[in-house]
Amino acid sequence: MAALKDLISAQQLQKKDVERLLSSAKKMEALLKEKSVSPCNKIVATLFFEPSTRTHSSFAAAAMRLGCHVLPFNVSNSSIAKGESFEDTIRMFDTYADALVLRHPQAGFAQIAADAASHPVVNAGDGGNEHPTQALIDIYTIMSLKKKISGLNVTLAGDLRHARAMRSLFYLLGMFGANITLASPAGLEMETSLVRKVDEKFSPKISFSRSPSKESDILYVCRIQKERFASPAAAEAAQDAFRIDSRFLSGAKKDMAILHPLPKHLEIPPEVDASPHAKYFQQAKYAVPVRMAVLKEILAL
Template sequence: MPNVLSMDNMDNAVIMALLKRADEFEKGARSVQAGTAVNLFFEPSTRTKMSFEMAEHKLGMTVLPFETAASSILKGETLYDTVKTLEAIGVDAVVIRHEEEAYYEELVGCSVAVINGGDGSGQHPTQSLLDLLTIHQEFGRIEGIHVTIVGDIAHSRVAKSNASALEKLGAKVSFICPEEWSGDYQTSEKLDDFISDTDVVMMLRVQHERHAVSALFSKEDYHEKYGLTLERERKMKDSAIIMHPAPINRGVEIADSLVECERSRIFKQMANGVYVRMAVLEYAMKGRD
């Protein structure tokens, strides 16, 4: 069974097939997928964890509960041994979110399907896929679309996954962030230079748990310099849309009144997450391409 670990090694044909299948699911296609899944989330999650559970239930899969706080990992068991244990008792697929970047490299040798629900500051492939689906539904294509990603680029697995996939599919990608958060990417600090020329403004959450934003900015200063303010929204193209992976720091990366404005697709992204994860689970279980 194929794993879904990173957008870096996912072929364009597979990406587009997954988007097509997710779109079919949204339009009412049904699939009954035999198999048992376990969701191992070692970091907090609402959207990813719950949408995977919803996807698993919609596919008719058996979902075994797993509480990390009550697992043998607290006794020193490795992630590898935990996954091998689940494999031994008959689990078919595991969805894992872990604070360690590229944790999945430890799982080579496991025959259970592994789906990456986010690894540290590394990759978040299903978030990228649902973002791609949202863009494709809006514009009918990805090639040639200008996407501006704004926020903590260096620490964002969403930014890294989307940068990889969007560029492979022919989109233009611009990055806006403080210089300290640029990582290995070529970035600008001037959102105003890009706001009127972009088709998609993708705001990223300020990751307070990975560093202290207050060491660089107050929330008000960050919003004024890098946030999607009401003034900046008025400069956007009529056809341009707003995206955000959530959770949202309202009034920091985006003005509160813009979260559900006419051009916002933030909650549409969340809805698309269920259909994308249905497609990914089906692909992982059946080897669909």
């Protein structure tokens, strides 16, 4: 078995890698239910250069559930404030820890960290570029809900240009043969080069829309960012068109599942949370076993 050293991009994964990680995540889910943990005597550093609730906490929980120690990092109290370079910060934590989990606001910094470190680096989100572990969580969730991905009608809806989770998930959905609809406002479409790459590599059915589909098996939603529009009126119109509320759900496919990487805001109002369509909290729960599987592999536990 060729284990991963780093996990920087969904695009570095082969289908067999994803299947291996999902199989391991299933075992981790069972271990969590049994509350069975063996000490691993490894240290995982969580280097988050921007705010995070779920990703940071679930990586920390995953490490602790594996019996590892977690070494935290607070950028506001670090020597970054004194002018220390990003690379030197990575090199220092590389001497302290056995694996580095990195979140950074700028695209490409996960790869820079991997180049600077001798220990494994996991990309926990780098700007608008990628979020590979979120995509693994999403694939695991869809498999758990629908028992397959090939042939499913999956709509990715919202700001597809800037949503890193959508970019990583789009690649894996293509790998597993989903029928993918990319629904976004004008100007916020999925990057053309990525669409071309997925099409050429996997040849999935890809279609485009200006509104979310009520006939999807999976409706994956991300927020519309008002700051991306030239006027408040244009932003509000786009947000209204992509709001998944009780009125939208009244005509939706009966077994459609709604997913969201969270945090959600105006795009899914609280009234939807109690709907049988809402699966995003179940999705978030899978973060721990999936990230346990990733850490287990890169740490060779």
